[in-house]
Amino acid sequence: xxxxxxxxxxxxxELAYTADEMMTVAAARALRDGMTxxxxxxLPSVAANLARATHxxxxxxxxxxxxxxxxxxxxxxSIGDGILAETADAVVSVPEIFNYWLQPGxxxxxxxxxxxxxKFGNINTTVIGGDYRGxxxxxxxxxxxxxxxxxxxxxxxxxxxxxRSFVERVDFVTSVGYGSGPGDRERLGLTGAGPKKIIxxxxxxxxxxxxxxxxxxxVYPGVSAAAxxxxxxxxxxxxxxxxxxxxxxxxxxxxxxxxxxxxSRQRSH
Numbered sequence: 001x002x003x004x005x006x007x008x009x010x011x012x013x014e015l016a017y018t019a020d021e022m023m024t025v026a027a028a029r030a031l032r033d034g035m036t037x038x039x040x041x042x043l044p045s046v047a048a049n050l051a052r053a054t055h056x057x058x059x060x061x062x063x064x065x066x067x068x069x070x071x072x073x074x075x076x077x078s079i080g081d082g083i084l085a086e087t088a089d090a091v092v093s094v095p096e097i098f099n100y101w102l103q104p105g106x107x108x109x110x111x112x113x114x115x116x117x118x119k120f121g122n123i124n125t126t127v128i129g130g131d132y133r134g135x136x137x138x139x140x141x142x143x144x145x146x147x148x149x150x151x152x153x154x155x156x157x158x159x160x161x162x163x164r165s166f167v168e169r170v171d172f173v174t175s176v177g178y179g180s181g182p183g184d185r186e187r188l189g190l191t192g193a194g195p196k197k198i199i200x201x202x203x204x205x206x207x208x209x210x211x212x213x214x215x216x217x218x219v220y221p222g223v224s225a226a227a228x229x230x231x232x233x234x235x236x237x238x239x240x241x242x243x244x245x246x247x248x249x250x251x252x253x254x255x256x257x258x259x260x261x262x263x264s265r266q267r268s269h
Contacts, residue, residue: 015247024046028056031109036107036108038152062097066094068097113158115128119168121155122173153192156197161200164233166232198214204218214236219243
């Protein structure tokens with residue numbers, strides 16, 4: 001099953017949806033009303049805006065460009081999209097976002113993506129293969145992700161699952177998760193609690209409370225734990241009997257597809 005293919009096990013009267021839609025809905029559900037959320041562009045932004053449009057209207061969206069309380073009516077194309085400033089409660093400087101809001105721990109959750117992620121939740125968005133000066137692939141880089149991973153009260157990562165992106169050890173640590181295991185965040189002086197969920201197009205992974213290694217705790221309808229293990233580059237632990245995460249509701253799908261349709265029209269102009 002690909003991330004874009006319809007998870008079409010829907011029976012008569014049931015909803016058909018894609019794996020990406022299921023992932024986005026699951027990520028949105030992880031956000032609670034009234035939270036402050038530092039949002040990355042891409043899948044995290046889609047999920048955060050979906051949460052605000054459905055069950056969490058009081059969710060405060062903060063973007064790296066300095067917008068606080070942004071309420072976009074369509075998906076922003078970048079952190080510099082004017083719709084974020086136009087709809088925000090306040091716009092402050094980038095240094096203020098980091099020095100006053102993020103680093104002192106005033107933001108509840110950071111929502112991040114990843115090119116690579118390992119079993120301890122370390123994220124790579126810098127280089128893949130070779131070394132830093134001569135990589136096989138050079139990625140967009142860090143942006144504000146290292147500070148978000150370090151200082152938010154918790155972090156949620158949204159990423160499609162494959163053995164290329166879920167690796168035993170990332171090629172480059174852009175943003176620290178749990179380092180090499182228990183005690184590493186404390187030794188590095190990182191004040192945030194670290195990643196609490198990895199939400200994928202197959203299910204949800206959460207850290208083992210003792211080892212901090214990520215294990216599969218929930219799968220989507222029609223997805224098996226074996227399929228998740230097959231698309232993981234380490235020997236993925238499975239926490240007991242993984243729960244089956246409910247599929248999207250009509251309201252969730254309607255809101256998500258409305259956002260996506262607006263975004264498609266925006267890109268075509």
